[in-house]
Amino acid sequence: MDKPLTGAMRSDGQALSLKEYEDAGGYSALRKALKGMTPHEVLEEVKKSNLRGRGGAGFPTGLKWSFMPMGADVARPKYLVCNADEMEPGTFKDRLLLEGNPHLLLEGMVLSGFALDADIAYIFLRWEYRVAAERLERAIEEAYQSNYLGKNILGSGYSLDMRLHVSAGRYICGEETALLNALEGKRAVPRSKPPHPQVSGLWGKPTVVNNAETYCNVPHIIGNGADWYKGLSRTDEGGTKLYGVSGRVKRPGAWELPMGTTMRELLEEHGGGMRDGYKFRGALPGGASTDFILEEHLDVRMDFESMQKTGSRMGTGTMIVLDDKTCPVGMVLNLQTFFARESCGWCTPCREGLPWIVKMLDAIERGEGGMEDLEILQQQTRLLGPGNTFCALAPGAMEPLQSALKYFKADFEKHIRERRCPYKGGV
């Protein structure tokens, strides 16, 4: 099976050097595009590949790019931004790419920059990824030395500058408009949309923001063609996907597999199944901001389209498993505590609603809740849901809550009836 994203990586955890990357065919897609393709042809190839954004929302990448204003009379500079602020709880896929093959990301960004006629590129990295920061810094330097970056790249006439921006915490920085505010040296609160970043992004200039994994797909689409890329997948959505499993499974980890691999294959073949003594109860399929799925959903293919059948989403494709000895109420309390803390405080439903939800869940978990609380929590999932907030943080927080209230209702009621957490021993 072809593994374009991870196949060339070293087994010792070190980054692929520039030479190793070039020996494995690295930067040949960039040469091909710069010598024989127009920016429009690169864009069309990405469109044809059915690549969808890997940051969680799954927006078609080619379509996103097509909103970027092109031509001689557009505002400059135009920006290309990589979102490497991976902070969605349960998500650990971009780290693998950033640490293992930084030049793949760089090549993908230069190709994307060429397609969009961007002048300046930023990689927005969370501070905690120290190893990735060091390796990206070195890779950028090497790329400048080899003229993969800078002026007149490989004699093509196309120029692109690239900078690494290392952030300083806060989940909200991963929201693309908050990220742009962060890059401008402002508090990282989201902006209202429209205007979308393609029209008015960084410093009010045309900007495209994509996730790190998304960019890493581009060299292979251009190098081998959209048809080859689509052939890697088991569904209509092209390519491979970095999937992951965490929780009480035998072999937690992340693997590059064909897009459309089922959750059951992920869990059982790659994750090794549940640890001895633990049973599967449910999972968040793609990070903290996705609805729970149950055993009955496990045969669904993990791609953006198919996952809709489960009432959940693919999200980041990294699954968090809930076992039968872990309290679902406690788990939802942990998730909501995270979202309440990470709320930027800009809009009222999120700033005020999330702490209220935490208070209620905490009371239930401690055995001090009432049955009427469940109805109020249910109402909150609508009030903090889509359409009422500036960004997707609070609606995302409501996904695990609403599905937990549905699937684990008996657990909530037992906490209230018995006035304690039934998962805690003693009492």
Add this chain to the structure above:
Amino acid sequence: MLTEEEKKEVEEELRKNERKKAAAVEALKVVQRHRGWVSQDDIDELSEALDMTPDELDAVATFYSLIFRKPVGRHVILICDSVSCWIMEYERMLQHLTSRLGIRPGETTSDGRFTLLPVACLGACDRAPAMMVGETLYTDLAPEKIDEILDKYK
């Protein structure tokens, strides 16, 4: 007052960024690298270099969880309290840390050696539970392993 070295590093960040203000986070980190935290005097002095008002810069500094506006210990422990670590017994690790260090999250040991802070998902969920000490990531934690790790930091 910023030292000559700090000033040079801040100027370097200003040079690398398209606009002065964009260097705000990096400038705050320069000071923090040298002094451990960012004081009001530092904010006042940096804001001038960044062409911001002190309040504007403080609003940015206090937004970020990893910019410290109060003194911290020599080593900052960031323990991941997000969902995968929580499932893998984060609470037991936290309990061990708080009882060994005699402090709660947000506090610094009386000898100034450690500050304990919670942190959002460290992206090491396949090796949970996880924490960072300074700039180093530690994974697959257990109480005995935490003891060995802490012994390395004086």
